[in-house]
Amino acid sequence: MNVTKLMKGNEALAEAAIRAGCDAYFGYPITPQSEVLEYLAREMPRHNRIVLQAESEVASINMVYGAAGAGFRAMTSSSSPGFSLMQEGISYLAGAELPCLLVNVNRAGPGLGTIQPGQGDYFQATKGGGHGDYRLIVLAPASVQEMADHVFLGFDLADQYRNPVVILSDGAIGQMMEKVTFKPYQKPTADKSWATTGKPASRKRNAISSLFIQPERMEQHNLKLTEKFNRIRESEIRFEEVNTNDADYLLVAYGLSARIAQKAMDLARAKGLRVGLLRPITLFPFPEKRLRELATQVQGMLTVELNSGQMVEDVRLAVEGRVPVAHYGRMGGMIFTPEEIERQLETFFEKAYAN
Amino acid sequence: MQTDEPVTHACVPDDYDVAYHRPAALMDVNMHYCPGCAHSLVHKLLMEVVDELGIQDQTIGVAPVGCSVFAYEYMNIDMQEAAHGRACAVATAIKRLMPDKFVFTYQGDGDLAAIGIAETLHAINRGENILIVFMNNAVYGMTSGQMAPTTLPGMKTTTSPFGRDTKFYGAPMKIAELVAQLPGSSYVTRQVVNSPHGVRKTKQALLKAFDWQKQNAGTCLIEIIGNCPSNWRMTPLEASRFIDEEMVKSFPVGDIKTPDQPSLAPTPENL
Incomplete structure (x- = not known):
């Protein structure tokens, strides 16, 4: 039976974790995501699940490692500075191929920055983030509903590919209240015969490890991971398109920025500019192929991001120089208005016309 | 190599009784440890105990970065390798999710006392029902003999080439005494393995x-004064003497804290 509630993004995410069968949550307080830990500290014990406030983000990510290695659905959440602290552990999780769900409610940086929303962690999330060659599956919710939906999807993808999944949200999506509907969910069965649950006489011992001291074996492991990331690229790209059928120009934006960009698109259309929007839902894998296709149709693309220009690099790589790609960003917790973006559109496309 | 079969002794004639053998829970492989190193001995003791208690199927070990990072190659139980210093956080999660299992960490002094001190103290303060086997040999072994928090005053290492100056680097950390202060610790002891008596x-x-x-008594920590002949630049015999003559001065041997409730554990013979 569907259940509809009015909730904060962070709370919807936490409630979804319970409904997705999350066995254990480990976290550390940091604004603007502390509601996740608070909600789960209150609710998880009622479901006989494990919730623990760790002594640091370093500890909480390693607790996730222990829980995931033992075959349980485990997650943590944090915000930018705390997520940076977790990067070593995330690299180990990826190296040991442990499924888990990680949440970064992005605030503005660098350094301590501000607690206001930002999208400056795009590079960190989509290019690996820690040391070594690895990728995370990155989901970018643009609504409270997706904050919940991506939890179910994220856990399932993590189990399917034995890889950490990141929900890259931001302070606005995390803090805003919206309607959210929870649908019935059946946890898919996942093979966790590799988990450390105690070695019976009937099987060999299980070891969770990312250590390959012999270079030949290390390379083989890296090739195996690369093959997995390529499979993810082939099968898991998700995006949303609005008004792209007749579009002459394309806005590309994710998360909070996509909501504002969509309003800007409406303003532009009211003025007769045929503008479309592509919203990547997965940031890794990135909708490169679709962008390349659209590059044969539109005359230019504009990425709108709450950073100084990060996703724009991936859009440029995708279109391979077919059309001009520009970036418009606000930073440091400042958020653009639809009018502001629409003015950018006009300025940018004037230039495009002149070319 | 996987050996779940009973231990066989090809070299032992049929009409002989085997008085001493490799524990079944210990893999039949060559270890990478240096000659004379205490790690292999403590591995064997741990797996003997797992054998004798019949808990191979209920035991999960966590070995972080350090010389013992390959422990999962030697111990025939389920194991997780942890990042440097994070074993107690990893073990916390495993034990919380599977409270009926036996969970231990196996950590060196650089790992536990330096980079992992926060995870260690907080796990113990929470009274996690885990066993921490703390191998203290006063140096970073794997990275070839740098100064550790437990390096003795005046002791020369590759990063304290003129001897550890306690005015500059402080005194050796007495981990067992430190963690005994925390209410969450139950059994804290320091032992040596350089004599038959110490081994028992x-x-x-x-x-x-x-x-x-x-019995869910809380965190147990067993600090074992190890050795590191290679990085101490000593023969195994000299290293053994160094433990008796120098190490035990900074790290006195014996029980530091015992729980109120008695242990029901059997006492080995000849103790």
């Missing part, structure tokens, strides 16, 4: 610790 005492400590874990 260490084994008894391990047996007790597993028993107290079964």
